[in-house]
Amino acid sequence: MAAQPRYEDLGRQLSAIGAVKRELARSLPVECPAGSAAVLALLGKYGEMRMSRLAELLAVDMSVTSRHVAHVADRGWIERSPDPDDRRSRILHLTPEGSDMLRTLSERHTAALAHYLRDWSDDDVDQLSALLTKLRNSFGDCRPARSHTSPTRTPA
Amino acid sequence: MAAQPRYEDLGRQLSAIGAVKRELARSLPVECPAGSAAVLALLGKYGEMRMSRLAELLAVDMSVTSRHVAHVADRGWIERSPDPDDRRSRILHLTPEGSDMLRTLSERHTAALAHYLRDWSDDDVDQLSALLTKLRNSFGDCRPARSHTSPTRTPA
């Protein structure tokens, strides 16, 4: 439990992160916006998976995931194979072209971060990464599984 | 300077923060989306200022700032007074209604964070806040002031 000004400050820093993300996104190829890059990165790291798992890793609704996936599939970077265990599902996996693209993305991403964070210690990078993971978990824990009954947004 | 996997991981955590921001945004009044809330918060913290300074604090283009400001001005939460020193400029300041709204926002924001971060130590909150500030500065430092000659985005 922390005092109010502590939270206010954290809130401000959180909103300002948008600028950092946008700056990083500038290094992406035109054909591959951030959403697509995230799909490729996760498939590269965890290997083939179903839509639902990808949506969870991306931390967005499955409808959104579906669009990102369609985008990268249209460009031949991934394939959607039928799932033998459940014919409603599809298994996603990188194609060789997808792996190539991912390599490019990874190089650019690393180069950009290496540039901007050139005076950061390894410890600082690790610590920030760890705290962000913890933050995400703290929020994920409490988030109710999406229900069919509705609204969460508080009226004015 | 840090190794590649370190950066990959940080990149992933950074993109996943979106979910946290969206979750926090759910506690906002319908009339007051995140952009408006940010405007009020900054005017509340730093006092009256010009558009250009607000844009810098928000870390977005002034055209975007202009729209957010128009939204909150339309609702009577801020006023735009002429700047006696430079008639191109306008000075922004909270109205009493704006201060009321800001109080509400602040309460909800704090309550939400207090809930989600209930098992965080004060130190963790401070550390995350400090690292995010540092991150933002590292990016801000290198960002070239917006030029009239153009493109930054790398072609595929």
Place this chain on the structure above:
DNA sequence: TATTGTTATACTCTATAACTATA
């Protein structure tokens, strides 16, 4: 000429809801 701010336009990302097809 350069700068402050506004507006028009276009693009990305997101969620909700309705729908299809399986289970």
Place this chain on the structure above:
DNA sequence: TATAGTTATAGAGTATAACAATA
């Protein structure tokens, strides 16, 4: 009935470029 995934629609946020007024 319930779940996996798709699509249609709508809304928030952003940037670029063209513009007006002033410096």
